[in-house]
Amino acid sequence: MNETRLEELMGQLVGHMTGAALCFGIWLGDELGLYRELDAGGPARAADLATRTGCHERLVREWLDGQTAGGLVHRDPADDTYSLTPEAAAALADDESPAFVARAMNAVAAVFIDMPKVADAFRGDGGLSWGDHHPCLFSGTEWFFRTGYRAELPNWIDGLDGVADILARGGRVADVGCGHGASVIVLAQTYPAASITGFDFHGPSVETARERAAEAGVSDRTTFEVADATSYPGTFDLICFFDCLHDMGDPVGIARYAREHLNEDGTVMLVEPFALDGRDQNIADNPLSAMLYTVSSAVCTPNSLSQDVGLGLGAQAGEARLTEVLAEAGLHRVRRVAQTPLNLILEAKP
Numbered sequence: 001m002n003e004t005r006l007e008e009l010m011g012q013l014v015g016h017m018t019g020a021a022l023c024f025g026i027w028l029g030d031e032l033g034l035y036r037e038l039d040a041g042g043p044a045r046a047a048d049l050a051t052r053t054g055c056h057e058r059l060v061r062e063w064l065d066g067q068t069a070g071g072l073v074h075r076d077p078a079d080d081t082y083s084l085t086p087e088a089a090a091a092l093a094d095d096e097s098p099a100f101v102a103r104a105m106n107a108v109a110a111v112f113i114d115m116p117k118v119a120d121a122f123r124g125d126g127g128l129s130w131g132d133h134h135p136c137l138f139s140g141t142e143w144f145f146r147t148g149y150r151a152e153l154p155n156w157i158d159g160l161d162g163v164a165d166i167l168a169r170g171g172r173v174a175d176v177g178c179g180h181g182a183s184v185i186v187l188a189q190t191y192p193a194a195s196i197t198g199f200d201f202h203g204p205s206v207e208t209a210r211e212r213a214a215e216a217g218v219s220d221r222t223t224f225e226v227a228d229a230t231s232y233p234g235t236f237d238l239i240c241f242f243d244c245l246h247d248m249g250d251p252v253g254i255a256r257y258a259r260e261h262l263n264e265d266g267t268v269m270l271v272e273p274f275a276l277d278g279r280d281q282n283i284a285d286n287p288l289s290a291m292l293y294t295v296s297s298a299v300c301t302p303n304s305l306s307q308d309v310g311l312g313l314g315a316q317a318g319e320a321r322l323t324e325v326l327a328e329a330g331l332h333r334v335r336r337v338a339q340t341p342l343n344l345i346l347e348a349k350p
Contacts, residue, residue, distance in 0.1 A: 020108075022070045025063060026092065027105035034063065035084065035102060038073070039093035043081040098151035100143070107140025111298045118298045127306030130247065130299075131202050137299065138205055142180040145243055148342055153186045156269070156345045159337035163238055163267050167191035171237035174199060176229050176258065177244030181209030181222070187240075188218035195221060197236075201228040229254040235263050242271045243343070245325075246317050247300045249307025255329035259350055268331055268348040274339060275316040282316055288342070292316050319344055 029035050037052050038044060044052070046061035053060070064082045067073035072092065074083050090097040111118070113134045121128040130137075158164050167173065170193040175184045178198030187196050200206050209224045225232065229248055239258045245251050258268050273292050276282040282289050296315035304312045313321070323334045323346070331348035338345040 018070070022066070022072070023105050023108045025066055025070070026072070026102050027109055029063065029067070029092070030102035030105065034060070035089075035093040038082065039084050039089040043076065043083040045079075045081055049082065095143075098147050100147050103143035104140050106136040107144055107295075110134045110137035110140055111295065114298070118302065121302045121305075125305065126302060126312075127310070128299075128302035129306040130303045131204075133299065135204070138180065138202070138208070141243075142182050145342075146182040148340065149183050149186050149242070152338070152340060152343075153183060154190045156271070156338050157187075157190070159345070160238075160267055160269060160347050161349075162265075163269075164191075166237050167194040170194055172234070172263070173197070174232060174234070174236040174239045174258075174261070176232065176239060176241055176254075177201075177247070178209055178224065178242075179205050179244070181212045181224060183240065183242045184209065184222055184224070185213055185216045185218055188213070188222050189216065192221060196223070197232075197234070198222065198224045199227045199229070199232040200224070201226065230257045232261070235261050235266070237263050237266050238269060239266070240269045240271070243273060245270060245322075246272060246296075246313040246315055247303045249304050249311060250309035251311055251313055251325050252328045253309065255326055255331060255348075259330045262350070265349075268326070269337075270322065270326070270346040270348060272317065272322060272344050272346070273315045274342055274344050275318040277318040277320040279316075282318065286316075289316060319346070322346060 032055055033053050034049065038049060041052060046064055047057050050057040050060040064073055068075045068082065072088055074085060084093060090099045092102045094100055095103065110133055113136065117128055117132065157167065168191060173187055173194055173196045175187070175196065175198045178184050178200045181198050184196050184198040187194065198209055200209070203226050206224045206226050213219045213222045213224070230253060239262060245254065248254050255268065262268070274286065274288060276286050292315045300315045301312045304310055313325070319336060326334050326348045330350055333349040335347050336344065337347045
């Protein structure tokens with residue numbers, strides 16, 4: 001055994017454990033409103049923050065010191081006050097910020113809560129349906145992607161061939177696998193003349209999506225229906241899959257069904273987690289690959305394996321593999337419209 005390498009590995013493991021603990025702390029701080037109150041009220045001692053949030057002073061101080069040690073909260077030792085920098089406030093306190101990430105920690109919580117179910121899937125047939133996960137997963141997934149959709153989705157639509165003009169005049173859009181409706185709401189706000197329908201096979205998510213649309217004031221131009229990806233009715237100018245096709249058991253059949261439900265010169269927009277082509281390159285050069293492969297093994301791939309066909313694309317399929325799937329479905333004109341550190345955006349036409 002190489003003792004130096006062992007020491008380096010132990011350092012890595014402690015770093016991973018620290019990150020996991022801080023993810024829990026972020027989740028807790030968002031749930032209790034600690035970040036929001038610290039941002040709104042300015043620098044505060046632990047006792048003051050505890051009073052303002054209705055929390056136990058001793059626990060709040062311990063949480064604050066952990067956050068400070070993790071570099072998320074600033075402490076002034078001169079007067080023992082804690083505060084958030086503008087950057088930390090954008091990421092942790094302001095849920096309207098394009099950088100807000102705190103609530104996404106619900107998804108991290110869910111995979112820990114569901115570990116026994118995931119372990120059973122590993123030991124069994126590999127299947128674990130989306131709807132059998134803890135509800136934290138649904139909320140965390142919404143907030144993991146929601147801020148990016150708000151910031152980037154209008155630009156993605158602008159990159160599609162002629163789609164923005166169609167939607168500005170009042171086109172029809174289907175969002176398949178809409179979840180809590182984050183993408184539907186952005187589309188409805190950006191194109192108020194368009195008709196947007198969100199479809200999802202998970203009934204509780206559809207109910208939440210309707211609530212989100214009402215809160216955003218777009219219920220008049222959005223509809224949400226419980227339907228799987230090969231049973232929704234109607235034809236559309238644009239059919240979208242936001243970070244969900246890889247989760248589905250039969251992505252080829254689902255993409256084919258979408259092709260059959262396009263209006264003349266209609267478009268499929270596929271938004272998928274960012275990945276490089278080839279596992280070796282992706283593992284070596286994609287900074288998100290460790291997280292996304294791991295989450296895929298617990299959530300995405302088991303959901304696919306729980307359904308008919310069970311192709312198991314996984315969250316790191318990459319552009320070349322996704323293009324193959326689309327072409328097999330009869331969507332032969334595929335091009336990359338955009339990419340972000342988190343997503344690949346593909347346009348597909350027959």
